[in-house]
Amino acid sequence: MTDANDFDVEFRGITKRFGDVAAVNNVTLQVRKGEFLSLLGPSGCGKTTSLRMIAGFEQPDEGELLIGGKDAVGVPPYKRDVNTVFQSYALFPHKSIIDNVAFGLKQRGEGKAERRAKATEALELVQLSHRADDRPTMLSGGQQQRVALARALVMNPRVLLLDEPLGALDLKLRKEMQFELKRIQEHVGITFVYVTHDQEEALSMSDRIAVMSNGVIEQLDEPRAIYDNPKTAFVAGFIGEMNFLTGTVTSANDGHWTVDAGVGVPVQGFGAAPLNEKVRVGLRPERLVVTPNSDETGTNRVLSTVLSKMYLGDQIQFVVTLPSGATVIAIEQRASVDPATDNIKPGDRVTVSWDAHAPLLLGIVDADKSNSTDTSTTKETR
Amino acid sequence: MARNSNRSKTGFSIWAVLVIVFLYLPIVVMVIFAFNQPSADALASNPGVDPCSLPATQIGNVSVWNGFTACWFPAALHDPTYIPAIITSAQIAFVAAAISVVLGLMAALALARMKPRGRIPFDILVYLTLVVPEIVIAVASLIFFVQAHNAVPFFPQLGFWTIVLGQIVFNSALAMLIIRARFVGMGDTLEEAAFDLGAGPLATFRQVTLPRLMPAVFSAFLLSFTFSFDDYVLPAFTNGTTNTWPIVLYSAVRFGITPAVNALATMMLLLTIAAIVITALILRRSRGGSSEGVAKNFAALGV
Numbered sequence: 001m002t003d004a005n006d007f008d009v010e011f012r013g014i015t016k017r018f019g020d021v022a023a024v025n026n027v028t029l030q031v032r033k034g035e036f037l038s039l040l041g042p043s044g045c046g047k048t049t050s051l052r053m054i055a056g057f058e059q060p061d062e063g064e065l066l067i068g069g070k071d072a073v074g075v076p077p078y079k080r081d082v083n084t085v086f087q088s089y090a091l092f093p094h095k096s097i098i099d100n101v102a103f104g105l106k107q108r109g110e111g112k113a114e115r116r117a118k119a120t121e122a123l124e125l126v127q128l129s130h131r132a133d134d135r136p137t138m139l140s141g142g143q144q145q146r147v148a149l150a151r152a153l154v155m156n157p158r159v160l161l162l163d164e165p166l167g168a169l170d171l172k173l174r175k176e177m178q179f180e181l182k183r184i185q186e187h188v189g190i191t192f193v194y195v196t197h198d199q200e201e202a203l204s205m206s207d208r209i210a211v212m213s214n215g216v217i218e219q220l221d222e223p224r225a226i227y228d229n230p231k232t233a234f235v236a237g238f239i240g241e242m243n244f245l246t247g248t249v250t251s252a253n254d255g256h257w258t259v260d261a262g263v264g265v266p267v268q269g270f271g272a273a274p275l276n277e278k279v280r281v282g283l284r285p286e287r288l289v290v291t292p293n294s295d296e297t298g299t300n301r302v303l304s305t306v307l308s309k310m311y312l313g314d315q316i317q318f319v320v321t322l323p324s325g326a327t328v329i330a331i332e333q334r335a336s337v338d339p340a341t342d343n344i345k346p347g348d349r350v351t352v353s354w355d356a357h358a359p360l361l362l363g364i365v366d367a368d369k370s371n372s373t374d375t376s377t378t379k380e381t382r
Numbered sequence: 383m384a385r386n387s388n389r390s391k392t393g394f395s396i397w398a399v400l401v402i403v404f405l406y407l408p409i410v411v412m413v414i415f416a417f418n419q420p421s422a423d424a425l426a427s428n429p430g431v432d433p434c435s436l437p438a439t440q441i442g443n444v445s446v447w448n449g450f451t452a453c454w455f456p457a458a459l460h461d462p463t464y465i466p467a468i469i470t471s472a473q474i475a476f477v478a479a480a481i482s483v484v485l486g487l488m489a490a491l492a493l494a495r496m497k498p499r500g501r502i503p504f505d506i507l508v509y510l511t512l513v514v515p516e517i518v519i520a521v522a523s524l525i526f527f528v529q530a531h532n533a534v535p536f537f538p539q540l541g542f543w544t545i546v547l548g549q550i551v552f553n554s555a556l557a558m559l560i561i562r563a564r565f566v567g568m569g570d571t572l573e574e575a576a577f578d579l580g581a582g583p584l585a586t587f588r589q590v591t592l593p594r595l596m597p598a599v600f601s602a603f604l605l606s607f608t609f610s611f612d613d614y615v616l617p618a619f620t621n622g623t624t625n626t627w628p629i630v631l632y633s634a635v636r637f638g639i640t641p642a643v644n645a646l647a648t649m650m651l652l653l654t655i656a657a658i659v660i661t662a663l664i665l666r667r668s669r670g671g672s673s674e675g676v677a678k679n680f681a682a683l684g685v
Contacts, residue, residue, distance in 0.1 A: 055574075055578060056577075056578075057574055057577075076577070076582075077574070077577040077578050078576075078577045078578070078579075078580045078581055078582050078586075079580075082578075083578055083579065084574075084575070084578045086571055086574070086575060088571050090571040090572055090574065090575035091575075092572060092575070092576075092590060093594070094593045094594060103576070103579050103581070103589075104579030104580050104581075107579060107580035107581045107582075107585060108580055151579070152578075152579075155579065155580070
């Protein structure tokens with residue numbers, strides 16, 4: 001049995017509706033003390049609503065919400081031991097940077113000298129103590145973001161909530177801030193709940209990721225498990241790139257399964273599978289090996305035709321047509337492939353092969369939904 | 383291309399100058415005629431008398447230039463009716479503006495947060511007070527105030543307070559619109575951020591909402607003050623025995639007016655310009671309001 005006090009935030013069957021739409025649908029979630037948990041999903045998946053319920057800006061319609069083991073339903077935001085870093089920063093434009101950071105301490109009734117000392121310390125943490133007396137509008141977006149972070153951190157909350165805090169920054173700054181955030185989180189040891197739609201951000205910083213879609217958590221796991229072992233087709237497609245094959249399980253025993261995906265050869269993988277059911281199988285593009293001048297086929301080794309080739313600098317991306325007519329994407333690292341691979345041209349016959357550990361079983365296909373996803377599809381998430 | 387755009391630039395400049403001349407030439411003329419002497423005939427038939435102490439009926443034609451004098455300025459300041467009327471008008475305008483801004487602020491905050499079902503009827507009522515002709519409100523106010531005073535003894539008699547009450551109807555609606563525009567533009571996030579940092583509703587209002595709304599509150603106050611100050615129609619119906627500056631002026635016009643009126647108007651113009659310049663300087667110097675925001679607020683005032 002786990003003690004409720006092991007969790008800083010706990011959702012127990014929480015539902016939140018806007019009109020007839022359930023933005024968050026019967027979600028149960030436990031945020032561990034001191035962890036960096038990301039809520040990841042496309043817009044409208046319920047991640048921001050979940051965050052706003054923890055902050056107290058929204059109240060759940062059903063279910064229990066516990067913060068620090070105590071019932072938080074109905075508690076207004078200003079009485080919660082959580083603080084938020086807003087996407088739009090929400091710095092007070094009429095106050096100086098130091099007054100922005102000290103705002104929360106002032107509300108707590110802390111003395112002026114103490115406020116100033118703590119705020120300065122927080123600004124040092126985000127390397128902005130030299131801008132203490134400036135106005136927010138005089139700072140760049142990245143600097144404002146760091147002030148917003150300092151303003152929330154200085155409160156030393158039980159949980160820090162971050163609502164797509166890097167969304168408005170350019171790519172380079174975003175990468176820097178990812179490092180920065182992770183460093184700060186490890187330094188202060190506060191629980192972070194981080195909302196993002198950027199899978200790379202979530203993968204690089206989080207201890208655990210909750211992938212959300214349509215108001216439910218599809219999978220909650222460590223980044224590596226989310227990437228290597230996606231439990232649903234949605235997670236597989238949303239995190240990284242994924243080729244999907246659909247076929248019927250023809251054998252399943254001794255921890256092996258075989259699927260007939262109509263590609264002329266059996267697709268084989270490890271794990272348990274429901275015999276004779278129609279299932280979806282995922283293959284990561286980087287796990288596919290494209291071999292030129294080869295007509296050797298067999299299990300997990302398919303004779304195919306190159307449809308297109310694209311150089312991505314350090315990588316080559318092939319789009320390959322399988323015998324079933326489906327197309328898959330294969331990505332080869334140029335440093336690790338046979339130089340002959342560099343010379344493959346569209347129209348060439350190649351074999352596409354993969355290790356038996358590569359195919360991921362992503363569940364049974366609903367008969368009524370199978371049409372749209374029958375051919376393999378890939379998703380560009382960059 | 384370049385020549386074309388240059389030519390159109392020149393065209394626009396000329397147009398802009400013409401518009402400004404059209405707007406401000408009357409004021410310039412008024413200021414010039416504040417320094418006009420009584421006619422030569424009037425001066426000749428009143429030898430040895432201070433020319434600016436002559437009553438309006440005896441100064442001759444002052445709509446033509448007779449010569450320079452600055453004596454209308456001291457004469458205006460010593461006039462027994464003008465100065466008290468201006469003070470009364472200023473007091474009424476100040477009280478009406480202050481109450482209107484408070485009411486408008488409260489209504490703006492409430493309405494912006496209201497669901498459409500409650501908000502739309504209220505909105506319609508507010509707009510109605512702005513579009514109903516003032517004369518209608520004036521007549522209605524007169525009847526209402528008289529009846530109210532008859533029915534409830536402590537309801538004020540026609541006078542200072544009934545003018546204030548009547549003007550609040552229009553001015554609070556105006557103040558509400560101005561303040562709400564800024565409040566809606568401000569969004570929810572600043573208030574949410576304050577809540578998030580532990581500030582309750584009152585602390586948030588005092589430390590975040592009100593400071594952010596100050597430029598709009600200030601604009602609303604100034605506009606409201608101006609409307610009240612030179613309002614004639616409503617006070618003409620509800621003034622009782624109280625004389626406001628526009629009422630005194632209108633009744634003076636019947637007997638003809640002296641350049642002392644021009645002199646007073648010129649002094650008021652100078653006071654207004656000084657007030658606007660000082661406020662602009664203060665707002666620009668207080669680093670909270672960007673100069674852009676100041677410009678917007680003055681644009682709203684038509685300045």
